[in-house]
Amino acid sequence: MYQKAFIYILLLISLSACTPKNKHYVIGVSQCSEDIWRDKLNDELSISSFSNENVDIRFASADDNDQRQIEQINHFIDEGVDLLIASPNQMHTISSAIDRAYAKGIPVILFDRKTDSRNYTAFIGADNYVIGKVMGEYVGVSLKGKGNVLEITGLESSSPAVERHRGFCDALNSFPSIKLIGSLHGDWTKESGSYLMDSLLKKRKDIDCVFGQNDRMAMGARMAARKLGFDKNIIYIGVDGLPTSDGGLHNVASHELSASYIYPTRGDLVMQLAMNILKKKPFKKDNYLKSTIVTPENAHAMLMQVDEINHQRARLIELHGKVDQYFAQYNHQQIYLFLSVVIIILIISFFVYIYRTIVMKRRLADETAKAKLQFFTNVSHEFRTPLTLIADPVERLIDDKEISASQRSLLLVARKNVNVMLRLVGEILDFRKVQNGKMDVDLSIFDLAENMRQWIMGFLPSANTKRITISTEIPESLVVCADLNKMECICYNLLSNALKYTHDSGHICVSVKENNGMFTFIVSDDGIGIPKDKVLHVFDRFYQARNSNIGGTGIGLALVKAFVELLGGVVSVKSIEGQGSVFTVTLQIGNINSNEYLRQASVNNDETFVVAQETMNKNEENVELRQMTSIVTDDDKPTILVVDDNDDIRTYVTSLLEAEYDVKLASDGKAGLEKALRYVPDLIICDVMMPIMDGLEMCDCVKRETVTSHIPVILLTARTQEDQRTEGYNYGADAYITKPFSGKVLLARIKNLLNNRLLLRDIFSSNELMNDKPKDADTLFINEFRKHVQAQMSDAELNVETLSADMGLSRVQLYRKVKALTGSSPVELIRITRLKQAERLLKSKGKTIAEISYEVGFSSPSYFSKCYKEYFGILPGEVK
Template sequence: MMRQYFYLALLALLLTACTADNGKKYVIGVSQCSEDIWRDKLNSELVMSTYQHDNVVLKFASANDDDRLQAKQISRFVKEGVDLLIVSPNQIHTISSVIDKAYDRGIPVILFDRKTDSKKYTAFIGADNYEAGHEMGAFIARQLKGKGNVVEICGLEGSSPAIERNRGFMDAVSGFPGIRVVDRRYAGWLKDRGAAAMDSILAGGQHVDYVFAQNDRMAVGALQAAERHGIRGMRIAGIDALPVPGGGMENVRDGRMEASYIYPTRGDLVMQLALNILEKRPYKRDNYLKGTLVTSNNANALLLQSEEIMKQTARIQSLHGKVDNYLAQYNHQKVYLLLFSVIIILLVGIMVYAYRTTVMRRHIEEEATAAKLQFFTNISHELRTPLTLIADPVEYIIHDPNLSPQQRGMLQIVQRNVAVLSRLVSEILDFRKVQNGKMQLHLSDFDLSECMRQWLGLFDTSARKKHITLQLHVPESIPMRADRDKLERICYNLLSNAMKYTPEGGCIGFAASVEADKVGIMVSDNGCGIAQDDLPYVFDRFYQAGNAGHGTGIGLALVKAFAELHHGQATVESEEGKGCTFVVSMPLRQEGKACAQEVQPDGPLIETEENTEIPNQARHVDDLILPAESDRPEVLVIDDNGDIRTYLRSALSPIYKVSEAVDGKNGLEMARRIVPDLIISDIMMPVMDGLEFCSQLKQDKAISHIPVILLTARSLDDQRVEGYEHGADAYIAKPFSLRLLLSRIDNLIQSRRKLSQLFSNSDENDVLEKLSNETDKTFITQLRKIIQDNLGDSEFNVERFGDEIGLSRVQLYRKVKALTGHSPVEMLRKARLMRARHLLQTTDKSVSEVAYAVGFSTPSYFSKCYKEEFDLQPAQER
């Protein structure tokens, strides 16, 4: 049945297509070198010209005076298969090659307004720039009566209009010996740059009688500059004479400019030339458009004429739009009747199909959820035995008085994580009971206020570590009959979530209020919050919001299930970025008899972190000769898992100084501050992941040299490739071998030290070839240039060194030391002594002259340093 609907819809589309115009379609690509009022006028005229040519489609691109961008745009037009190109080149030389390629591929090319240095074009159309420049030169000479100082402000250097206008202007004024062109500046056709050029000329104190700007925008800029310098009525002439508000024609009429020259666009003639070429009709290869001089005598008449033309143009555009609307309505009405019947049939079919699909999907989802729960249940049961076999021996061993502090610290990590697994297993099994309707309430009488104080106290240690404020607001006493264990589980899950998503220095509120015969328990935080799109689903089983870092998606589902078991409900309110508030409301007293003795949970509900410091030992180090504290390399560990950080600190501290960060952003800030010798980072972290951290680090000049080991559970080959593509120096998958990690750390640090030794003893060019990071290569090149440029400056010090290279004193020292084995001061002194040796061996300068030439403040200190470096006195080099 659905196939029949498809055929009917296809028939409707075919009938619609049959109404289309089957004539030859032409696609014309228009590449403008820049954006301005003049080019907007041309584009509008080209569009208007298509009104009588329905088979022409125009594609516009503007390069904003960027030669590379224009070359890319033209190449894109060629790839899209346009039938003809209209190009206004930015400069003579810059895009000739790409125009040649288009021409060689058989695409006709019309050069408009500007030319290139290649002869590979089909036709040229545009104003005669030489004539425009010559006309303005002759006019200015007549106005000055053959004597005066003239300034020329040119357009874009290297563009054909600027070259030709300058040539015409100079040919015209060369016939007047009394006319002196006292200055010439290039302003790239822009008003602001024209003003800046005039500012510079006038600041030099040059007397100027007349300014010739190669377009009106630069002329207005020059006029504004003159007015800022207190010069009123400066005589200025330009080119373009656009009849728009603020354009050249208005400025001439109002007396702000003495003259301009109409530089015509004539998009209609450009379009006609394009169609002549495409339709194989006769055409001329070079087509020059006529312009004319605009002065105060004819400016007003020309403006009135242009105003009337613009009115007629607007009227034509309006009529064209109405015609298009009428044609569109006519075509639509022809199709509507056919489509209406097809749509009705399709809607009926879609509704039937959607209904059946919804029923089937719901059935499949229920089966999938049941299968998922069954799978988790089976796994949970299988996990209970090994968890017991782990937890009991650990509990037994941890109290052995013969354990070292380091061993006891490791066992505490195991114990905490076994407790987490046990709790997850219990939650899965409890949720399965809820789904099967087998969960029952075990009622007891207790004081909710007192219980809430105890439950909040379990989070004191964790809150102190994250500097989170815990606030409790409860009445003095709230007598309650409910399942205390399940209520505790509700509060624990909500508080645990709040702790997870509240940042350091945040605040968590835990409150209860009584209204009539109901109690409301509220947990609020000022963390990251939950997106509005996620709010309706947060209590759904297995659902995780977009900002959820870890979890199973069961905790909040259990909160809702336990609340409903108590004939209550769980709700949430949140604003993303400002935190969220969970509220659980239920009756104060559940119907039923309270148990004589409270039923305790199957296992420990929560394991809080001990304040005991985890000892810094993870392997036997009896055979190691540990370095002094000040000589130890520094390793930065970045991981959002506190136990992983603790374990790595414990393993690495006997050999290295160890710092920690909880995510990539925090790690990047710490790396910039301490500049460690090596970084170990996880990949999957909140705020900034390990890949983004690695990429940003390798692009940061101050820390790009630091080796990075990515330590992660992502172990597939393409994931390893992704890690190396982001700049990682090593990639180790979890679970990892500690011996492998320690060996990799040692190898990377030793490799970096060997590279710095190589720098000390080899040619710097050899070292550059061995550096894999482009940021480090650029840094070394820049470092060498700064040293060479300042060898003779005795006042050059580390502070100025850092200012020139863009690093703080500490960052500069650590970066240079890590890459070269020398401090910046040592490198500078070594370079000065090498230059001094060269001067002593190849010139007749005295020792004192050489000492001062290479930046030493006294010859005696120079001799001392020279003796230490070369084991010779400077005089012995003669």
């Protein structure tokens, strides 16, 4: 029986060995040349093959040699590749080779460039006509509609050069006063741009702008002009926007180029198109990649995104290498087991193999999911620091009465777009909270109709720009019990979606209806509509159902659905392609009590007033508060320690504070704690996310140290979730301000905390033991100090050095701690304590003035009488 079972197992193993595996594909990639752009594409194609283990990619580069590219393509054909990806050098040079591959039944994907042959399977690349047109419009705006423009094109007969030139000229036709003085043909290299610019400058000097059809030729033109001393007043723009060290993104960020246009590689989409063709899946013949223009305003943000993407890509390559290594090791182990063990061990090995595979897949899936969530969260947090450095300076410039109207208009545009970025960052963080099940519902009673009218008013400027009318059918008042912030987000995303997909001169209708304890919120438009097969997917995350040229994060409607369901409601959509869409949200009105609503409205108004009072620059300060503030500034400026690992944040906060405060700086929590102990500042401003020691740990250490426990700490951070704010307060923070922040709010919060410390001085300056006060760290410290003074009062040699040694502090630390808590120096407190004890002894009438003066530690009765007169206004002998 065992022999038969063994034979059956061997038969099964043999049959499984004969089972055909997944088909193996060979893809040939023919590049017309070698440069950093094509290296990036090849790299992306290689990484994209990780998810298609049955694909072998073979690369060839012709180095701009047409005949060599024909030979390489013919070699791929003779080898019998399954698919050919080709980027022609010029439109007509390799058409015969493309025709031969097509005739052999080999699918052909043209990438980046086209040929004059129609025998290709699909094309994928950027729309070069659109690129040329966008850059032409940018030139028109930059030159304010007037000037002379030089265009340096690529190879004369290459399709990108032809199409970009056509789009560029069409755009310039809208600017009659802009003259295209020449379209010189280069060969896509920096040297050709330099040579052509040098030749032209020897003939004429009236060039206002140079448009290089790629960044290298534009930089070459700038180098030539710089050598001749003519580049200072010339605008240079290019195309490609590569993120390499000498690429367009860095050139724009360093203002070498005024603008560039990201010419996407998207090797992942090329590989996806290739696999769809090979696996007989649906695909489009012409596929145009989306992209955008790069200016100095967004170049740094894009570089940050590229750095994070490169980091994640390196991590992906590392994980792929480890998986390959694990599978290789496991295959060797499987072979040894197959050759050396009996049937029962083979069966056990089979189950072990299944178990390990499942565990590995789950682990990889968990790591991938965590990496995705962490990536979005990190990017969102990182955005808040540069947005801080943009938003608040813009606000301060807007308040400057000396700027011109046109400058103010540009600043208002900048502020609007910063707010848009903040909203997008907030949506990403909210979406993550929804996915993690940590999104709370904050119910309140409010007038939905009144708030709805306010929200709609915010969209009127954008609607007017597109000549879109927004009509409303909203009752005069509709009081509901819901989450106000989430209702605002729902309204914002639905209206934003309607504006985005409604044609110019179109119409949008917003209506709110009440029926049987429910209310319905409807947004309808007469825009482009949604195809029938895509309506069901509009609420999916990262899904964009309509025109692919229209941007967006793809999570707006998904967030709407999540919020509506969180509030116990339903959202639906009806749409007809070409006629428009109707989005309907249905929610419960909730149990409304009119008295409770009026009371809550009153509380909300009071809270709003308090917040406004904190953030306003008060014109009339309270006289008593000014007097207390003067106590802080009588001797020196208050000292503030700023701890942040971002150089720009430290510099910016210093510029806000240096006029009124003595500012100390540290770049991490450990260095910040050392400076806090050294200088004992009056207040600390600290970032949360820092290397070596983070802000929470530093705050905890500051509050635990005796010498620094009294110092107010403001946590300045990009972390916005409520549980994170709670964590900050649990570590002892006195205030929590999120990035991007207002400079006015920060200054007001600092003054508020310092003034609160002044109010505490009244409590600690009484020179009496505070046994009836709460035993916090500051009270215990002052009580201990006064006990040491009273215990050694009769010692005429008692000084600050003795007391600091007794209390385990340095002389400077003791001085600053006592001064901050009481407003008096340790020497003054010692003298005051002695004089008040002397006053009590004088009233007892049991001892002479001389005896009392020595008992309380004065070196002579005459000096005692002088001090007593100065403090109490009378001589000791006059005490009754």
